[in-house]
Amino acid sequence: MLLPSWLVIPLGMILIGVACNRVLSADNLRWFNRLQRPRWLTVERWIPLIWTVVFIGVGWSAVLIWDQDPGSPNSWVLLGYYLVLELVTLSYTPIMCRLESLRAGTLIGATGWLLAILLAIAIQPRSTLATLLLLPYLIWSPIGTYTTWSMIQLNPDDA
Template sequence: MLPSWLVIGGVTLVVAFIGGSLNPPGGIQWFRRLRRPRWLTFEAAIPFIWTTVFLCGAWSAYIVWQADPGSTRTWLFMGAYLLLEIITLAYNPIMELRRSLVTGTVIGATGFFWAIVLTLLVRPISGWAALLLIPYLLWSPIGTYTTWAMAQLNPADA
């Protein structure tokens, strides 16, 4: 039997790979041509930041799993973690498909609020699991605000 950390990490990677490869035709080009706020100087670091956020989320899920392995309640938590990852990864393909920065802002905000709910739910199980969701709670609003700011600079693509 595979160790739980390997299964959780593997699922996280597979979902991230699939989600990251879903780009509608012309979507990346559309996004690249958009104007960005002058203060957006860290765009090259964004993939590394999200990688860190996903690693922390997977580690948090592992801690929750270890607290009560295989129970129905724990499986529901695993589904909640998976939903958070899917919401997060839906940002690019759905925003690019719709060519709408407002859509990206809504998806970003949805992920943030779901992460708040998940953090509050896992806190009684493990303080460490909740703390490992803090990077998501810190970074997600920055990404959401950045998308909103881009919508202001690109009203035709809002």
């Protein structure tokens, strides 16, 4: 008996998230933590919670799309697209911190947002609710990307 998609997809997302965080070192995080932030960035302590809500929406969206036609070639392609979106999104911190490059972070953030827009367009004919569940990503991702871009101005040596 196969496990239900509402369990497999979120569990897979969590395992990928844990694996991506394993590649970060204490030195990578020290670099990021010493950077100046924009004065208007007052929600930094809430960012992990915000991304948790964002990923719950993305995961639920993936479950809805998968459950419409489980196992079909189109569902596999879309599920693969969700996977690519998650990998790009989760690569933001490890790549930016390993390269010590805010430009790399800005590029990754912008790429994730563009991928999310294209995903929303692709799934909209299949499910309005699945599309709406991507809204937290579509709203928050450009805020994070803009924040990273703003940090370049404050930390030019770390651009």
